[in-house]
Amino acid sequence: MEKITTVLFDLDGTLLPMDQDLFVKSYFKRLAEKMAPRGYDPEGLIKAVWGGTAAMVQNDGRATNEEVFWDFFSNVYGEKALKDIPVFQEFYEVEFQEARQVCGHNPLAARSVALCRELGLRRVLATNPLFPSIATESRMRWAGVSPEDFEYYTTYENSVHCKPNPDYYRDILAHCGLRPQECLMVGNDVSEDMITETLGMKVFLLTDCLINKEGRDLSGYPRGGFEDLISYLEKLR
Incomplete structure (x- = not known):
C-alpha cells in the first residue's frame, strides 16, 4: 500500500459537529x-x-x-x-x-489535525466551496482549528467545482501536486466525501454527524468517531 502523505478533512459535520x-x-x-x-x-x-x-x-x-x-x-x-x-x-x-450557537464542538477535532502535523502529514481542508473565505475561516475557528493548520482550503473564491463532483477533488490534487493514492479523505457525508475512493484515495468515514442520504452499506469503509480516527491516524506512523 502506498504511504499516506496527506489528509483531506471535511469541515461541516466532520471537524465542526453540526446538524446541517x-x-x-x-x-x-x-x-x-x-x-x-x-x-x-x-x-x-x-x-x-x-x-x-x-x-x-x-x-x-x-x-x-x-x-x-x-x-x-x-x-x-x-x-x-x-x-x-x-x-x-x-x-x-x-x-x-x-x-x-447551533454548532457543536469536539476538542478531538483539533487533536486529529494536530496529530497529522506531528506525523509530518500534509493537511488540506476539503470543505464544499459554497461559502466565501470569511465564512469558511470562521467555521474553522469554531471547530478549534485555524487557516494556518492547512496548506490549502477551498472556498467559493478559489474553486470551480463542488462536491460530489470528482473534479472538485481532482482540482485539489492538481493544486497541491498530489496523487490520489497518497491521500486520506476524512468526512461525514457518504456521497460527498467517500466518492474520493473512486479516484483511488483512502477514506475514513466519521460517523458522529453521519450523512447517508442514499442509505448505502457502510461496512466497507473504515469508520467511527474521533477516537477511532485518531487510532487510525496513529497507525500511519
Missing part, C-alpha cells in the same frame, strides 16, 4: 433579517440563495463558484444585488458568527 438542517435554518434566518431592510423579501432571498447554491454545485469549471453564484443571484435581483455585496460581506463578519 439546524445550521442552515439558523444561517438563513439571520441572513433574511439582515437583508430585509434593504428590500429583500425573506422567502425570495432564500429561494435565490438556494438557486445560486445549486448553480455552484452544477459548476462545470467555466468560472469560479463565486462568479457563478453572483451571476445567478444578480439575474434574480439585478444590479442592486452586486451593489449589496459589501452588505453580504458584513453579514458574514457579524451576524453569521451567531450561527456558531
